[in-house]
Amino acid sequence: MLEVRQLSAGYGAMQILRDVTLSVPAGEIVTLVGSNGAGKSTLLNTVCGIIKPVGGRVLLDGTDITGRASEAIVALGITQVPEGRRLFPTMTVRDNLILGAYRRRDAKAIAHDLAWVYELFPILEERQRQAAGSMSGGEQQMCAIGRGLMARPRLLILDELSLGLAPIMLDTLVDALTKVHHEGMTIFLVEQDVATAFDLATTGYVLENGRVVLSGPTSELRADSHVKKAYLGL
């Protein structure tokens, strides 16, 4: 579904990504891991049209979307749950969630999805009329993920899913993402919690200093000695 071919990008004079090639096949869960500063968020920003690359291409279902505006990319069915939540802090939890569905027109399905998000994250239902910014960090993270799920995108991109979440919440998320994946959602997961990422994804890419240094089935990456040492802390 998503193909990145020899992508190079950065911020002004600072080049971050060098010649990155990866692909997220339709219906799969793919993960990208790497240290802070390796270029993971830069890659997502480039894919989503927030920054323009200096070289290479981004394709969605074979169509070149390189350099297109973010709103056009969202319209094509890509939703990103950004790192650091980026909720609308003065709006209610419920309004933040509903906003995730703003491009959708299927009111009944939207209501159904909201009920499902509340089932996943009961605390959000409890706090639905509270200002989103008044919740704890972890609760805000749940709201941000819920908002992403409300978009029912074809491709859901998650940047640092596990940030600030209690271990038990990760169980809930792994189950939830596995469920939407079975229902047909393609997921691209950028993640520091490599163990969780490898539990979810079938294919993984390892980014170091802006380059893909390793890729393959997560079952193999898990056993790779470099990955174990650098990312699994074993």
Added chain:
Amino acid sequence: MSVAILSARGVTKKFGGLAAVADVTFDLHEGEILGLIGPNGSGKTTLVNVVTGALPATGGEVRFADRPLTGLPWHEVGRLGVSRTFQVVKPFRNLSVVENVMVGALFGARGGARDLRTARRQAEEVLAFVALDHRADAPAEGLNVPERKRMELARALAMRPRVLMLDEVMAGLNPAEIDAAVELIKRIRDRGITLLVIEHVMKAIRNLSDRILVLFHGQTLTEGAPGDVLNDERVVAAYLGRRYAEAARA
């Protein structure tokens, strides 16, 4: 019997009708690292906010080095020697890294720097301690996630605290970065600073904590040695979850 450097008795914090922290009692023993864990929204940061005076308590009492801490303005708490880091690091954007840390040196515990030159020297020392001295003159805005966390840590350390409370400093770090951060925190403890560490990264909690306090819906669920607490089935059910328990058994 170790000395309690900080004591909280029946600390309660309500927002409207909602008790975010309800009747929490604990002691922080001098020289220890106390881990504070609990589900999201269980009141951990709120507890630290109340203990450090960032928020007024609704009820209860906190004492530090045998004097009352509750009711003191926030900056007084810093002057007495209690400092903390914030989950979302908000540096002074128009200042460099070392200047941000100097703010800590200037507004820290009594006896600290009161002139810019001393503050700069102290800030540089602390930056060297956290291995961020190579970025001293960089604009604070330009730091990446691990660097920003180290700057925040440096800022809190520059206040020369006796007690330091860390709020999820490991979030967003990969396992190798977590190992480095754990080592750094141990070296802070070796300097004689007592620590309270809020974390969801269990690897760090296991490696650091002498004791662990668990909050659940604003109340104390349990408290004790890591081996006991992390195997407590109530803690597994409320907080650790199935994947953690499976990995722990493996």
